[in-house]
Amino acid sequence: MxxxxxxxxxxxxxxxxxxxxxxxxxxxxxxxxxxxxxxxxxxxxxxxxxxxxxxxxxxxxxxxxxxxxxxxxxxxxxxxxxxxxxxxxxxxxxxxxxxxxxxxxxxxxxxxxxxxxxxxxxxxxxxxxxxxxxxxxxxxxxxxxPGCYTTAVPLALAPAIQNGLVELTGIIADCKSGVTGSGRKPSQTTHYPELNESFSAYKVANHRHTPEIEQTLTHVAGDKVHVTFVPHLLPINRGILATCYATLKPGVTEEQLREVYEKAYANEPFVRLLPKGMCADIKNVHYSNFCDVSLFTDPRCGQLIAISAIDNMVxxxxxxxxxxxxxxxxxxxxxxxxxxxxxx
Incomplete structure (x- = not known):
């Protein structure tokens, strides 16, 4: 043992x-x-x-x-x-x-x-x-x-970046976290009357996880990646939901994206690529080591929308x-x- x-x-x-x-x-x-x-x-x-x-x-x-x-x-x-x-x-x-x-x-x-x-x-x-x-x-x-955001964001974006299907500029990570991510020591923002029935962004464009996310995605891309990272605090105990946006390269289809994600995560026991149209939900990963990933495209705007959900404590x-x-x-x-x- x-x-x-x-x-x-x-x-x-x-x-x-x-x-x-x-x-x-x-x-x-x-x-x-x-x-x-x-x-x-x-x-x-x-x-x-x-x-x-x-x-x-x-x-x-x-x-x-x-x-x-x-x-x-x-x-x-x-x-x-x-x-x-x-x-x-x-x-x-x-x-x-x-x-x-x-x-x-x-x-x-x-x-x-x-x-x-x-x-x-x-x-x-x-x-x-x-x-x-x-x-x-x-x-x-x-x-x-790695921590919670620095796990959820790269797993949502890595296959698309690694395979050159999205631009390396203009990437946005819009993330939401349960309050356990703030640690056990209480603060004003985690005090129940402040947190309950509330939802707000914090440390906008100034969160310490930003350089770590960029470091990981830069390794994956083989070229410098910058990310606009905006975290939010949810009035729940557990969970991270990362909604990530990236500009698709011309001609890239959702089918191409799904193919590279399926190949990347086919043998990964803890990454679950969800079926087309199904949205990752923090409820479905509670107390587990899974990362659920959803893929969507917006053809009107030429955008990839990759969503991941993890339990931030697991x-x-x-x-x-x-x-x-x-x-x-x-x-x-x-x-x-x-x-x-x-x-x-």
């Missing part, structure tokens, strides 16, 4: 990792940590885990010492030192934060502040979006696990991290992740 540990187990992504690892057939949850709840049982923080995970939150050093793979579910800026410690001890490290996602240090400094503590270590990191970069992940011990965070763990250790990629979404 793979000995797995979670640093930051009492945050939403950390708690979701615990849920998935408890049911994993080839991994054993060995240790968890939390700065805010050190010495308390996880089931005290999340009563839903009572009798299933009464493990006590310990310190980070103990997690690293006891485990083969360490998941860090922490805010940006807190993972680089932990990654160094894991590297020195030969442990696998999967970072759910942003510290290793951007390849350009100047870009990281611009959007997150700070810099790269160990540039050589950053060069060893693999970007953990398996459907696009699987060959780079296998056998690696340091994984930058495929957009913890589920993808487990998927990466499976690839690192050479076990079935779908192990522990084939839970079905509820039908209603």
């Amino acid at each position: 793979i000995k797995a540990g979670v640093i930051g187990a009492t945050g939403y992504a950390g708690a979701e990792l615990v849920r998935l690892l408890l049911a994993h057939p080839e991994a054993e949850l060995t240790a968890i940590s939390s700065v805010s709840f050190t010495g308390q049982a996880l089931s005290e923080v999340y009563p839903a885990y009572f009798g299933q995970c009464d493990m006590t939150c310990t310190n980070q050093e103990e997690v690293i010492e006891k485990c083969d793979v360490i998941f860090a579910a922490l805010p940006h800026g807190l993972s680089q030192e932990l990654a160094q410690q894991c590297h020195e001890k030969g442990r696998a490290f999967i970072d759910l934060g942003a510290d290793f996602r951007l390849e350009d240090e100047a870009e990281y400094t611009e959007w997150y502040g700070g810099g790269f503590q160990n540039k050589e270590l950053h060069e060893q990191a693999a970007y953990g979006l398996p459907e696009l970069f699987r060959k780079n992940i296998v056998g690696k011990k340091l994984i930058a696990n 495929k957009g965070a913890a589920g993808q991290a487990v998927q990466n763990m499976n690839l690192i250790f050479g076990i079935q990629e779908t192990a522990g992740l084939m839970m079905m979404p509820p039908a209603f």
